Amino acid sequence: MFVDSHCHLDRLKQSPEALAETLNFARTRGVEHFLCVCVSVTDYDSMLETVKDFDDVSVSCGVHPLHQEDACTYQELLEKAQDDAVVAIGETGLDYFYSPESKAVQLTSFVDHIKVANETKKPLIIHTRDARDDTINLLREHKASHTKGVLHCFTESLEMAQAAIEMDFYISISGIVTFKSASELQEVVKAVPLERLLIETDSPWLAPVPHRGKQNQPGYVVEVAEFIAELKGISVKELARITTENFYTLFSLAQRKAA
Secondary structure, three states, X not given: OEEEEEEOHHHOOOOHHXXXXXXXXXXXXXXXXXXXXXXXXXXXXXXXXXXXXXXXXXXXXXXXXXXXXXXXXXXXXXXXXXXXXXXXXXXXXXXXXXXXXXXXXXXHHHHHHHHHHHXXXXXXXXXXXXXXXXXXXXXHHXXXXXXXXXXOOOXXXXXXXXXXXXXXXXXXXXXXXXXXXXXXXXXXXXXXXXHHEEEOOOOOOOOOOOOOOOOOOHHHHHHHHHHHHHHHOOOHHHHHHHHHHHHHHHOOOOOOOOO
16 A cells, blocks of 8 residues: 655645545555645644545645745744644655745744754655755754654755655655656665655656646645655565555554555
């Protein structure tokens, strides 16, 4: 059984009825759980409303580094993050590739998210692009020893992955790994220990091969798993088992037992 450890179900361009069908499709492919990740605290309530009827969907709360127009205060974030429905803080992080001009605001927001993760004892979901040193340095400076997390949709260096793993973080791989242009990432994935890997779709974006050009969806996490399993030289079943166990461990969720 698989888990889509990072998707944005509220961002899929479809009706509520179609969302139910999309999740059912994923379930028929063996996907047993979905983590719907928040990109703006102002959208948290509507996101929760979108997924509240699905018992196999968990949610996070946070402000994406590229959504700083929706920036919130530390107290506002903490209030939402204390909701029992929230299993993680984020996504947060730093993106100097698309928005270097908002660096100062991103840094403040990221530190607030780390502090909220410390306060709530919930793991961080981190987006990082072209900000390797600042991301790792801020985590080292501000994170408490009990705070874990994941660098999601990872496309950075093995050195960064290793630094994060040393701080008890996981590395999540999206459909980007299947792209022809992703040879460097593929080498990183080969080197990352299985016990530190997660898989994701980042739906509705970044559909894996052979679905490129389509709206991504959680069911396509199977293609991500298949590709990584081949890279690692193990069976898809084994890759699914390990990454699923990693997911439930990181987010402190009870694993669903197969019937």
